[in-house]
């Protein structure tokens with residue numbers, strides 16, 4: 001069955017399609033020592049229907065050919081835009097679906113700040129999904145729930161990584177007029193254990209539990225975004241992407257899922273209706289659309305995507321751009337990151353070393369960056 005077909009962990013991207021399709025619920029998504037979930041079959045319950053094999057989007061490749069159109073876009077609602085990772089376009093799509101009695105699926109936090117997919121049906125609840133969470137989101141039974149809504153005639157907007165959208169399409173195994181799928185340009189998804197260890201490290205430092213997390217705080221700008229925490233004792237933490245320990249490990253590709261290093265969903269022929277991204281390089285491509293508060297790249301992949309784009313166009317400022325120009329500064333659109341040879345060692349050491357020591361050891365820094373960081377620490381201590 002599926003756990004025997006997917007031989008190497010690097011092939012399975014953890015989409016949960018096999019778990020959702022199994023008629024006897026004999027597939028349990030089980031974390032490996034790095035914290036990534038893989039299917040394990042409970043053979044005493046398995047009826048050998050092989051649905052888990054025929055649903056797997058890695059075993060059964062979809063052939064898609066698109067003629068994508070690209071746009072630089074900004075949500076006209078300044079508050080929503082500032083609380084979103086890029087230009088706040090996800091919220092426009094979600095509001096559009098909810099106003100039409102739709103349901104929106106996306107990644108949110110649990111009480112312990114684990115990341116998992118959930119659905120919301122009210123505009124006030126969209127803040128639970130808004131913003132990028134740089135951790136692999138657990139799909140759980142979201143595909144099944146989405147199918148129930150679709151079969152009952154409700155509109156569904158499903159947002160996720162390209163591999164999660166492939167898993168959903170494969171699970172549904174037919175097209176639905178009332179389904180809109182939206183993926184994003186994805187760098188790769190980090191290990192939930194790395195994220196948990198980092199939260200524990202920050203909580204120890206703050207001597208308090210986390211009450212709020214933002215991966216993409218724009219207080220100091222969109223391009224140099226910060227990772228921010230607020231703790232129950234009201235202490236705050238905020239460091240920019242080059243200084244925050246977790247982001248340093250993420251951007252050095254030390255903690256991504258094995259499949260992310262050879263991701264077959266990095267293509268312009270996408271399975272989603274719409275693809276969202278940060279419009280990196282906007283200052284060169286369309287400087288008039290850059291105020292460092294966040295500009296989205298929207299890639300319209302098909303006719304349905306174009307219809308949805310048209311229906312939200314009144315609420316955004318946008319300009320069409322050449323697709324090749326649009327992805328020129330965003331290689332994650334079409335290319336997997338290189339495997340970091342220190343990755344395995346880094347993830348194994350998570351249990352034995354404090355997070356700061358681990359990142360210092362495995363994230364090489366230039367002399368200048370190291371010097372600046374040390375100098376700042378010395379000055380801070382002296383001032384104390």
Ligand SMILES: Cc1cc2nc3c(=O)[nH]c(=O)nc-3n(C[C@H](O)[C@H](O)[C@H](O)COP(=O)(O)OP(=O)(O)OC[C@H]3O[C@@H](n4cnc5c(N)ncnc54)[C@H](O)[C@@H]3O)c2cc1C
Pocket residue numbers: 083084085086087088089090091105106107108115129130131132133134135136137159160161184185186187188189190276277278279280296297330332
């Ligand atoms: C792990 C990850 C890697 C990314 N890598 C890149 C990249 O290399 N280049 C680039 O241009 N953009 C990347 N993005 C996308 C970008 O950060 C924004 O999410 C996107 O531009 C949409 O922004 P927005 O302002 O429209 O909406 P936002 O409100 O910021 O988008 C939120 C949407 O993203 C979904 N989401 C958040 N976290 C996750 C998650 N862990 N798994 C699945 N869905 C999630 C939410 O469900 C919601 O639908 C990445 C996002 C994530 C989560």
